[in-house]
Amino acid sequence: MGTLLRPYFAKATQGAAELPRDTMCLMMSFESSYGIVLLTDERKEHILQFHPDIRGSLRYFGATLANPEHEIYSVHDPLVVICYRFLPKRKRFLAIVVKLGKRPFVLTAYLAKSIKRDTL
Numbered sequence: 001m002g003t004l005l006r007p008y009f010a011k012a013t014q015g016a017a018e019l020p021r022d023t024m025c026l027m028m029s030f031e032s033s034y035g036i037v038l039l040t041d042e043r044k045e046h047i048l049q050f051h052p053d054i055r056g057s058l059r060y061f062g063a064t065l066a067n068p069e070h071e072i073y074s075v076h077d078p079l080v081v082i083c084y085r086f087l088p089k090r091k092r093f094l095a096i097v098v099k100l101g102k103r104p105f106v107l108t109a110y111l112a113k114s115i116k117r118d119t120l
Helices: 041-050 052-066
Strands: 004-011 024-032 035-040 070-073 080-087 092-099 105-112
Touching: 024 052, 035 041, 041 052, 041 105, 052 080, 052 092, 052 105, 080 105
Parallel strands: 035 105
Antiparallel strands: 004 024, 024 035, 070 080, 080 092, 092 105
């Protein structure tokens, strides 16, 4: 099972193209095979705003990222992967979209009836 590392404040540094420079962000971090994956407060707010049904599934992010049941890589961006885990009570897959790189981070997450086929 993945480990949720405690939330922390981090200042984006030069070379961190994914995060705005000189911005303070509250983040959660998760251990994964991609390294430590960050979930910023901004991305979490986006997920909850556009996918409110995921609120009860946030607790599964760590396990999903640490040991996804399925991984689908993007054909459009080789640094984007969707990690899936089936949630039996919800009868849906938790899908977490991760941008890989120096500092992997969660782009979005949603509940899906099925897994995207082959590549996105």
